[in-house]
Amino acid sequence: MATGTRAAALGGFTAVHAMANTDPVADTAGVVEQVHRLGRDAGHCDVFPVGAVTVGLRGERLAELGAMADSAARVRVFSDDGHCVSDPLLMRRALEYVKAFDGVIAQHAQDPRLTEGAQMNEGELSGRLGLAGWPAVAEEAIIARDCLLTAHVGSRLHVCHVSTAGSVEIVRDAKRKGWNVTAEACPHHLLLTDDLAATYDPVYKVNPPLRSTADVEALRQGLADGTIDVVATDHAPHPHEDKDYEWAAAAFGMLGLETALSIVQHTMVDTGLLDWAGVAERMSAAPARIGRLTDHGRPIEVGAPRQRGALRPVGHAGRRPRHVGQPEPQHPVRRPQAPRPGGRDLPARASDGPRRCPDLIR
Numbered sequence: 001m002a003t004g005t006r007a008a009a010l011g012g013f014t015a016v017h018a019m020a021n022t023d024p025v026a027d028t029a030g031v032v033e034q035v036h037r038l039g040r041d042a043g044h045c046d047v048f049p050v051g052a053v054t055v056g057l058r059g060e061r062l063a064e065l066g067a068m069a070d071s072a073a074r075v076r077v078f079s080d081d082g083h084c085v086s087d088p089l090l091m092r093r094a095l096e097y098v099k100a101f102d103g104v105i106a107q108h109a110q111d112p113r114l115t116e117g118a119q120m121n122e123g124e125l126s127g128r129l130g131l132a133g134w135p136a137v138a139e140e141a142i143i144a145r146d147c148l149l150t151a152h153v154g155s156r157l158h159v160c161h162v163s164t165a166g167s168v169e170i171v172r173d174a175k176r177k178g179w180n181v182t183a184e185a186c187p188h189h190l191l192l193t194d195d196l197a198a199t200y201d202p203v204y205k206v207n208p209p210l211r212s213t214a215d216v217e218a219l220r221q222g223l224a225d226g227t228i229d230v231v232a233t234d235h236a237p238h239p240h241e242d243k244d245y246e247w248a249a250a251a252f253g254m255l256g257l258e259t260a261l262s263i264v265q266h267t268m269v270d271t272g273l274l275d276w277a278g279v280a281e282r283m284s285a286a287p288a289r290i291g292r293l294t295d296h297g298r299p300i301e302v303g304a305p306r307q308r309g310a311l312r313p314v315g316h317a318g319r320r321p322r323h324v325g326q327p328e329p330q331h332p333v334r335r336p337q338a339p340r341p342g343g344r345d346l347p348a349r350a351s352d353g354p355r356r357c358p359d360l361i362r
C-alpha cells in the first residue's frame with residue numbers, strides 16, 4: 001500500500017482504484033475496509049478498493065457484494081481482475097446484484113479455455129518464436145457476451161484493459177445501441193506492440209498481451225472518439241523473483257502509474273488525437289464517474305476538497321512521432337509534480353532522475 005500509493009502520487013494521481021486480487025483477496029466488507037484504511041494511513045492518495053465478484057476470485061460463487069457496498073469503503077466497482085468471470089450465469093447474477101446500489105462489474109475479458117498456456121499475441125510472430133498464442137477472439141468473445149448480458153439485465157459493465165481492434169468495435173457498437181458499457185485502455189497498449197516479444201525480455205510480458213500496430217491504432221482512435229472512456233494503468237509491480245525469468249516462466253505485468261500521463265501525452269496529445277481537456281476527461285473525470293466518486297474528477301471549486309496535481313508538459317516542437325512499438329532509448333518520460341492530498345508532503349525519492357518508458361523499465 002505504501003509503495004503503490006507513492007507511485008500513484010508520483011504519477012500525478014490523487015486517487016486510485018485498487019483491484020481485489022491481493023492477499024488476502026478483497027472479497028469481504030472487512031478486507032475492503034482494511035484496504036481503504038491502509039490507503040488513508042499511507043497518506044499519498046485516496047484508495048478506493050475494488051471488491052471481488054466471486055469468493056477468492058475462484059469464479060464459483062458470488063462474494064458479499066452488498067456487504068462491501070454497505071461497508072465504510074462504499075465499494076461500487078467489482079472485479080475479479082486477473083481472472084475472468086467466465087461463467088455466464090455468475091456474470092449475469094453479478095450484473096443483476098449490483099443494480100441495487102448502482103455498482104458496476106469490471107470484467108477482465110479473457111476466455112480461459114482459449115488462452116490456456118498463452119504467452120503472447122497470436123499471430124505469425126508467436127508461431128515463429130514458438131510461444132503459445134493468445135488470440136484476440138479470447139478477449140472479444142467475452143466482451144461481446146458481457147455487453148449482451150448487460151443489455152439483457154439493464155445493468156452497468158466496465159471492460160478492463162481493452163487490447164484489440166475488434167474489442168474497440170464491439171464496445172463502439174454497444175454504445176451506439178445505448179447500452180451502459182464503459183471501457184478502458186492501458187498506456188502500454190497505446191504505445192507498444194507485440195514485436196517486442198522477439199526480445200524475449202519478460203518486461204514486455206503483460207496480460208492481455210501487447211498486440212499489433214493495427215490494434216494500437218484502433219485503441220488510440222477509440223480513446224480519441226470516446227469509445228474508450230478511461231486510461232487505466234493496470235499497474236502490476238512484481239518482485240524480481242517473479243519477473244526475472246525466461247519469458248515462459250516470468251509473471252505477467254508491467255508498471256504504469258508513474259509513466260501513464262506522459263505516455264498519454266506522447267501517444268495522444270503529441271499526435272494531435274486528444275487535447276488536454278480530453279486527457280482530463282479520460283484520466284480524471286470519467287474514472288471518477290464510473291466509480292461513483294463525488295470528491296474526484298471535478299474542476300477546482302471554492303470550498304471543495306483540494307485534489308490537485310500539476311503537470312508541466314515538455315514541448316515536442318520539431319519532434320517526429322516515432323513509430324509505435326519502437327523503443328526510443330533517450331526519450332525521458334516526464335513525471336508530473338506529485339500532488340499533495342490535504343497538503344501533505346511526499347517523502348523524498350531515493351532516485352529522482354527522469355522516469356523512462358515502461359519499455360525501458362527493468
Ligand SMILES: [Zn+2]
Binds near residue numbers: 081160
Ligand atoms: Zn486484468
